[in-house]
Amino acid sequence: MADTYQDSGSGVRPPLKGEYGYKGGVIRKVAQGYIMAVFSGGSPDQDKEASTDGAELLAKYFDPK
Numbered sequence: 073m074a075d076t077y078q079d080s081g082s083g084v085r086p087p088l089k090g091e092y093g094y095k096g097g098v099i100r101k102v103a104q105g106y107i108m109a110v111f112s113g114g115s116p117d118q119d120k121e122a123s124t125d126g127a128e129l130l131a132k133y134f135d136p137k
Contacts, residue, residue: 073099073108079120080110098123102134 076084080097087093096119097110109127111119 073097077101077106081116095120096123098127100127100131102131103136104134107131107134 073080075088076082077099078084079095079099081093081095083093094112095116096112097108098120100107100109107127107130109123109130111122111126113119114122
C-alpha cells in the first residue's frame with residue numbers, strides 16, 4: 073500500500089518478496105499525507121470492511137473541518 077497508494081490486494085503489480093496480496097488493508101489520503109488501516113482475522117471482505125471503518129474514523133481527525 074505504501075508503494076502503490078492503493079488498497080492491499082489490488083493486484084496493480086505482482087507481490088514483492090514477503091507480500092502475499094491479501095485483502096484487508098486500506099489507504100486514505102488526508103490533508104497531512106496518508107492513513108493506512110489494516111485488519112486480519114475474518115474473511116477478506118470482513119477484514120476490508122473493518123479496515124475501511126477504521127480508516128474513515130481516523131481520517132476525521134486528520135482532515136480539516
